[in-house]
Amino acid sequence: MSTPQHLILVSHDQEGHATGLLPAEADAPQLSVLDASVTRGDGVFETISVGSGHPQALDAHLDRFARSARMLDLPEPDAGLWGDAVHAIAEALAGHEEAWVKTVISRGIEGGSTPTGWAYGSVSPDFRRERTEGVAVALLDRGLRSDVAETAPWLLAGAKTLSYAVNKAAVREAQRRGADDALFVSSDGLLLEGPTSTLIVLHDRALVTPPAALGILPGTTQHDLFSAARDWGLDARVDVLRPDDLRTAESAWLVSSLRLAAPIRAVDGAATPVDAGLTAAMNGFLRSRRS
Amino acid sequence: MSTPQHLILVSHDQEGHATGLLPAEADAPQLSVLDASVTRGDGVFETISVGSGHPQALDAHLDRFARSARMLDLPEPDAGLWGDAVHAIAEALAGHEEAWVKTVISRGIEGGSTPTGWAYGSVSPDFRRERTEGVAVALLDRGLRSDVAETAPWLLAGAKTLSYAVNKAAVREAQRRGADDALFVSSDGLLLEGPTSTLIVLHDRALVTPPAALGILPGTTQHDLFSAARDWGLDARVDVLRPDDLRTAESAWLVSSLRLAAPIRAVDGAATPVDAGLTAAMNGFLRSRRS
Known part of the structure; x- marks a missing residue:
């Protein structure tokens, strides 16, 4: 996939509750080598298509995101905050007929209990x-x-x-x-x-x-x-x-x-x-x- | 595992050859959300025990590291440079009876051909x-x-x-x-x-x-x-x-x-x-x- 043009971190507390959204620099390193996404592939994701700024099948994707999280005993993703993150990135990509947003949540830094979450998106390849x-x-x-x-x-x-x-x-x-x-x-x-x-x-x-x-x-x-x-x-x-x-x-x-x-x-x-x-x-x- | 106290990045070129070692800040984010280690768990690793500064079974671990890389069609790891990275971290941990060093190589940023490599280590948990x-x-x-x-x-x-x-x-x-x-x-x-x-x-x-x-x-x-x-x-x-x-x-x-x-x-x-x-x-x- 191409370089992400838009990245939003979804912060969490130690109980696994999402606490807010934080726009971040897409080209800068953002993850610790100790994150469970890196060390164990221990997290779940969704890739949502965006048509001229509109996330497609967003509810179905967020439902499946939650289903995958349950299967991995991860905290239930906050559908409201994650939806906000997807919409914010989708709006920034409204000038493109076909784009995408990816949502990711991992078990967080090894040994801790705070999940790591982020969403990012860019223009789709030509299929x-x-x-x-x-x-x-x-x-x-x-x-x-x-x-x-x-x-x-x-x-x-x-x-x-x-x-x-x-x-x-x-x-x-x-x-x-x-x-x-x-x-x-x-x-x-x-x-x-x-x-x-x-x-x-x-x-x-x-x-x-x-x-x-x-x-x-x-x-x-x-x-x-x-x-x-x-x-x-x-x-x-x-x-x-x-x-x-x-x-x-x-x-x-x-x-x-x-x-x-x-x-x-x-x-x-x-x-x-x-x-x-x-x-x-x-x-x-x-x-x-x-x- | 506990927070790493020592981190060395193993840089590579686009042909997949290791080019050098670069000590890095263990507590700072080091990885892009686009790294294949994060997005696809697409990489291999080894965890090497260190006894009072001495890496144990290092050759066997590096052989297995190369074996895993071959199974994933990743470039052959440079045993010399990876060994140097492990030894450097092990020496920094020489004051501990039991410590560990982990080596990781991923397919790199999605869409590119440059692997991402790093080694890090810390004191072992009490087993x-x-x-x-x-x-x-x-x-x-x-x-x-x-x-x-x-x-x-x-x-x-x-x-x-x-x-x-x-x-x-x-x-x-x-x-x-x-x-x-x-x-x-x-x-x-x-x-x-x-x-x-x-x-x-x-x-x-x-x-x-x-x-x-x-x-x-x-x-x-x-x-x-x-x-x-x-x-x-x-x-x-x-x-x-x-x-x-x-x-x-x-x-x-x-x-x-x-x-x-x-x-x-x-x-x-x-x-x-x-x-x-x-x-x-x-x-x-x-x-x-x-x-």
Whole structure:
């Protein structure tokens, strides 16, 4: 991502309550080497798209921010103050059609009890190529069974944590295989999600996405697309999907807050159909959101 | 951990080569919110014990630092410069019987190619209670099969990364169960390691530890203990272990660089035998190391 142009620190007290917002110098070092975000990837985050100054799906992002914090036994984020921080940065980016704000909260300096929080934002990269030409994906084993969210919650499957080294390694492996992105499969053979995106498959005029209960992130972009499906004459439902479903799909997408709907054009080197018209309609809808 | 008293930045160029050491203010913020260590837990680390100014098992730690970096496709750390940084901090801590130095390298500022590196150190916490009274452990599913290091290297099993949120969550879950620490089990039922320690089990006068090929960290403390096993009339070998082996063991330990050998006094609430004499001999040996 590009250099952040806007940074706001969200200060907290020792009980974990947010106490205020403090604009800070984006180009200066701000974090101690002892912060748990650095030493242990021990924190959670959200990335919120901003359309011409309007944060998109902000409530859904802040809900998920709180959900991730609960999964890590972090203090509940103060939705009001965090919302204020996002809006302040979004307004400063109002001159750009596509921008982003990221919110982060960590367990704070090791040995203490005061969380560290901050929000920052900048202009979005140009994703036009991915949105029109699509992305080639490689299916990669996530290593975990589809039941771990219930049977082993300490594995934090489905929490949006700062411990994303595996997600980055998976993208590098996908690129080594000649693909653009990865799509994770559970160890028992169910399609899950991309390292930073949600899977949607079109089957029999219905958009289908895998259930969050499989230990994946509930997608905010997927949620908004599902709410608009009827406008495109489509049903929408949550259901388990297997690699064969992807290969027989009429179309499929990886959707996320910044890249939006990127059609999948190949799976493990085999071309898959791209619905250019529907993709353009999806991305037009997503970009036009004003909340 | 306590506040670092000593911090040295290890500067790098855009090709990933280390270029020099720069002492820095330990109490001041040093890291950008855009550093990959913060945003993605995308880096690796080592924690090296220091006995009266002498780094212990330094070569083994630097070898493992390089191994972890390779697993994450990071540039090879410069063993000479990193060793100099560790020695400089260790000398500043020579007045303390037990101290530590941590080395960290991340992928650097997002979008760039210059790694961020630093080393810092301080006095060790007091682990006398854990070393004598022992630790109660809870067995927790690691979610991954024992073959993932070979079949799915992008899961980074066995790399010492900054993405340790799951390790921290596992310890919290163990504490919720009334234990002190966790011991991970593979999804196919093999004993693995603790979140920050290596398992050693005593069976028939032999120290036994699980193979690194199961996707666990090769233990530097375990390695030194194995090299000294004959002094205590013991054999030492690497072998797969199952939960039943732990319950029938003559004794067992979680060993790590700072806490050293902590005898396991209970597994899932059932008391297990502690060999106080052998434990004291192990810790005396570990503390007396001068390289």
